[in-house]
Each structure stands twice: as structure tokens, then as C-alpha cells.
Amino acid sequence: xxxxxxxxxxxxxxxxxxxSLNCSYTVSGLRGLxxxxxDPGKGPEFLFTLYSAxxxxxxxxxxxxxxxxxxxxxxxxxxxxxxxxxxxxxxxQGAQKLVFGQGTRLTINP
Amino acid sequence: xxxxxxxxxxxxxxxxxxxSLECTVEGTSNPNLYWYRQxxxxxxxxxxYSVGIGQISSEVPQNLSASRPQDRQFIxxxxxxxxxxxxxxxxxxxxxxxxxxxxxxxxxxx
Numbered sequence: 001x002x003x004x005x006x007x008x009x010x011x012x013x014x015x016x017x018x019x020s021l022n023c024s025y026t027v028s029g030l031r032g033l034x035x036x037x038x039d040p041g042k043g044p045e046f047l048f049t050l051y052s053a054x055x056x057x058x059x060x061x062x063x064x065x066x067x068x069x070x071x072x073x074x075x076x077x078x079x080x081x082x083x084x085x086x087x088x089x090x091x092x093q094g095a096q097k098l099v100f101g102q103g104t105r106l107t108i109n110p
Numbered sequence: 111x112x113x114x115x116x117x118x119x120x121x122x123x124x125x126x127x128x129x130s131l132e133c134t135v136e137g138t139s140n141p142n143l144y145w146y147r148q149x150x151x152x153x154x155x156x157x158x159y160s161v162g163i164g165q166i167s168s169e170v171p172q173n174l175s176a177s178r179p180q181d182r183q184f185i186x187x188x189x190x191x192x193x194x195x196x197x198x199x200x201x202x203x204x205x206x207x208x209x210x211x212x213x214x215x216x217x218x219x220x
Contacts, residue, residue: 034208043116043200043211044154087153089209096161097144097169098209100153 002028002092006101013108016077021086021104024070029093033071035064036087038103044087047073078108112137116201116212123219129174129188131215133201136182142204143184145176146211147197154200160184191219 007022023033032051036044048057050066057064061082063074073086085105089098114135123129135141142161146154156169158176166176173192177185184201196219201212 032208036211041198041214041216043214046208046210049208089154096142096159096167097156098154100146100155102153 002026002090002095002099004088004090004099004101006086006088006104008104009102010105011107013075013078013106015079015108015110018074018076018078020075021073021088021106022070023073023088023101025090025099030090031093031095032091033066034089034091034098035071035073036089038085038087040085047086075106078106080108080110082106083108112205112210114201114203114210114212116215118215119213120216121218123191123217125193125219126190129186129191129195129217131186131199131201131217133184133186133212134182135203138182138203138205140181143178144202144204144209145184145186146200146202148200148214149197158186193219195219 003026005024013019032049034049035047037047038044048064053066053068055066061076065072085103087103088101091098116133144159145157147157148154159167160178163178163181174188199215202209
């Protein structure tokens with residue numbers, strides 16, 4: 001069964017303290033790996049799509065990378081406004097649906 | 111421009127009452143549409159998806175149903191709500207870049 005697992009479940013950082021969030025997936029032909037940001041009570045906001053191992057994408061303090069079995073969301077010098085839940089999702093070969101991980105709740109303390 | 115609308119934003123309903131949540135998209139035609147549910151502190155679970163008018167695929171057996179009466183309209187319904195139907199319901203549509211989500215409906219069954 002296709003699965004997506006995120007770690008850690010929750011992460012607290014001080015402002016400016018860089019770190020990485022992990023998303024691992026079981027492989028049955030990956031068509032795309034998606035990262036979303038979700039604020040409380042709101043729908044997920046699209047961040048990145050990665051399609052092949054070795055691909056990297058950046059947006060402000062965030063950089064997403066992809067290997068054959070996992071993806072990382074690196075956050076550099078985070079600010080309190082980066083606090084949110086970050087969701088990872090995968091689209092597998094022959095599937096119509098995104099399979100989501102449980103999310104990582106990130107808190108940045110000033 | 112392409113947008114997705116979802117309403118209502120919040121809903122409190124008694125057990126046994128009916129439900130109707132509506133999702134519409136603008137600026138596109140024949141979109142793939144999805145209903146997801148997010149339980150507190152958990153990832154998103156796909157409930158239904160539709161690739162065209164009148165075409166509904168169900169992912170999990172449940173107390174809910176979906177319909178697509180028009181090209182850009184997707185409706186989630188129930189005849190009799192259960193306490194376990196409480197959650198955050200999200201509509202999404204598939205774009206070339208990824209999946210775009212609506213703002214969500216917080217349903218509380220009391």
C-alpha cells in the first residue's frame with residue numbers, strides 16, 4: 001500500500017534556528033511529491049511540487065529536496081510567521097488521489 | 111482567474127440531521143474535483159473524487175455521499191449525520207501545477 005510518513009510530528013525552534021522536516025514514502029512509481037503549508041482553520045496552501053530524485057526548489061526561507069525514498073523541507077533562519085503545519089503528499093503511478101502524511105506542526109519562538 | 115469556493119466555513123449540526131456542503135470552481139472547465147476530511151491533529155483522508163459530471167468515486171465506506179450536478183460544482187451530502195462525521199472538510203481541484211484547496215468547512219456534530 002502506498003504510504004507517506006512525516007517526521008517529526010511536532011518541532012519547536014527558536015527564531016533563526018535552521019532545521020529540516022522529513023517526508024518518506026513507499027515507492028510504487030512516484031509521479032509527484034507535494035509540500036503544503038496549513039495554518040489553523042484554513043485549507044492547505046501549495047508550496048512546492050517535486051517530480052524526480054535530485055530535484056530542488058526554493059521559496060524564501062524554504063527549500064524542498066527529493067530523493068528516491070524521501071523528501072526534505074529545509075527551513076533556514078525561520079521567523080515566527082513560519083509557524084504552521086507542513087503537509088507532504090505524494091501522487092503515485094496510476095492513482096487519481098494525493099496520499100498525505102500526518103503533517104509536522106512547526107512552532108518558531110521569537 | 112482560477113479560484114475555488116467552499117461554504118459554509120463553519121457548521122454545527124445535531125446528530126441525525128442532513129448535510130450539504132458545496133464547492134465550486136471558477137476559471138476552468140472539466141476539473142478533477144476532490145473531497146478530503148481532516149480529523150483533529152491528523153492528515154487528510156480522501157473521501158470522494160470526480161473526473162466529470164455525474165462521475166463519483168468513493169474511497170472509503172461511510173455515512174456520506176457526493177454528487178457532481180454541474181461541471182464546476184461538487185457537493186458533499188449526508189442524510190443523517192453521526193458524531194463521527196465531525197471534522198474539517200476540504201474541497202480541492204487538480205491543476206497542472208498541483209492541487210488547490212478551498213478554505214474548508216469546520217463541521218461539528220452535536
